[in-house]
Amino acid sequence: MTSRMLRVSAIEALSPLVSRFRFEDPEGALLPLFSGGAHVVVEMPDAGVLRRNAYSLISDPMDGSGYEIAVRREDGGRGGSKFLHTQVAEGDLMRISAPVNLFSLDLRAKKHVMIAGGIGITPFLAQLKQLARLQMPFELHYAARSRAEAAGLALLPASPQVHVHISEEGNRMDLGAILGSQPLGTHVYTCGPEGLIEAVAETGARFGWPRTALHSEVFMAPPPGAPFEVTLATSGKVVTVGAHQSLLEALEAAQVEVQWMCRGGACGRCETGVKSCHGTIEHHDHWLSDDEHARQTKIMPCVSRFKGETLVLDL
């Protein structure tokens, strides 16, 4: 995954639990633009553990001067958000991946209806900016328990198309009313707790919505990046694979020749035999079959990693 070091240029509390982080290129270079719904993976070296969390970009997709994310502090959950809230200060450098979009707008839609629960508002903040620029009809529904928790309020434009539902104030979101009254050709996007995504799917099914008109946010699991070691059978040499390296890159750095082509787990060129394996190969390729993955006798060094005691490669 391509990535770059960016400087944290601003941190701002949006609510007691949610803060906005802005990242800019240290030299002031423009960053690649993106499409609404894209996320970046933020790397956090947290006391010896390398955490990688995906966060939706909330800034204007057409503005390359910086990337912004909104992060909710989850003390019990994944450590990354806590790290961002407690360990990161303005001026710090952090490694941020190139934007990837797995939740893009279907630009064929006649109208876009966005349904957000809680922190699930984030991908829509960028999509709203994109839709405004494309001048496409839309409607956004944002549900939160209380006004204090509704961090998105500060970032939403005041517009008749933006509807805020605060359950504490008795103003609950009525999915039947929302989905029951849309013109043909509307697409619906949901991001929030699993329960909300399921409820939208059920309501949609009840009203006979085509499944392909209902979208929901799924983050790609960021590739794990713990360092590990492999042993080469012919030379007995031990190669250490760093957190930011692929096994292929580590082998290349150690001047071991491995064929490659796509460097993305698809072409099969880098397929390498495994002599012995005490542990688990973390297969991330699309090349080997499920059976081959289970047998642990082959590995695709361009994308796959290892966790365990020893991995001896046929090299």
Added chain:
Amino acid sequence: MTIQFHDETFRDDYTFHNSPEGIRRFPFPFDADSYMYSVNLEPHAGGKAGSPFEKRFDVDEHYVAEMRDRAITLTEDPLRCQSLPHMELAGWDFLELVMVSKSEDYPELFTLNRDGDRWHWINRPLGIEQRFTFLDATTLPCGPMEYITRQTQGDHALLDQRDGNLWMDAGMVTSQADWSLDFDIGMNFFEWHAPVPKAHEMGVFQRALKFLLNLQQGAPVRRLNWTMTVNPRLDTSPENYHKWGPEKRTVAADNVGAKQYLRVELQTLWRLPRSNAIAFPIRCYLCSLEDIVTVPKWGRRLHRVLRDLPNELAEYKGFAVNRPTIVDYLAAFDDGAPTSPGIFPD
């Protein structure tokens, strides 16, 4: 290096020709003495100096003539260029990619000045100068994809990504190896690849699609594809089969070296920023057999590849009828000596 643009044709009198340097830089597609489909994708991150892999969008001695040929085809058949309404943003993304790349890679040929959304484009080989507002299609003579692909060699498809698939929702296709944009428009990756033999069973398309869905901005990839064409004709479309199909029957032992061309497509794949679409330029290179065999390694290897190619592939690529004539001709240039690995001349 200044490029001498040829005044040549790709139809009627077929005056197309490669210069000696043009032959040396031809992207010969075989890195071994046999060929079968594979997921042959590699990063498009430059290549040997002077080769067609070096620049993001290769511009060569045929540029001006190819653009003239495209204009003729479009006048006769406007449906060669189509863009479904939701693809306009992808068109702008692609226009930006090409203008930025070409002006950086060939500053003597192309210039792009940008002041916010106010852009100024100069294309010297084609004598074009255009001021326009980025993302405002009313300021260009035609849509953004059509505008830039009338100035960029190769066919182009723009793929929308949704529902875990890629959809051919826009394209400029005037130099294709017997497929039709008008037929394929709106199809997904598996649908438009349906006619290809063997590759589905081999899992080529399923793997390639998974890879492409994860394609990242700034990390383009490329692959080579090839076929055989009689006469240096760019427009070998199903729409015009009646014009070029019968020409296959004109190939004989005494003219095959001059008339039979190896047709190579350098295909690149680019993730586009604002639209999340993928751009798929298909750049076509033509080289006659008699020019190919001036590189001894290529003569030997092409003989072996074509001789041993599975019949289904020769049928699909449309040269099965002439295969014996071609192989006989090439046999004279194959002394049985071993060939070196890789595609480049020795």
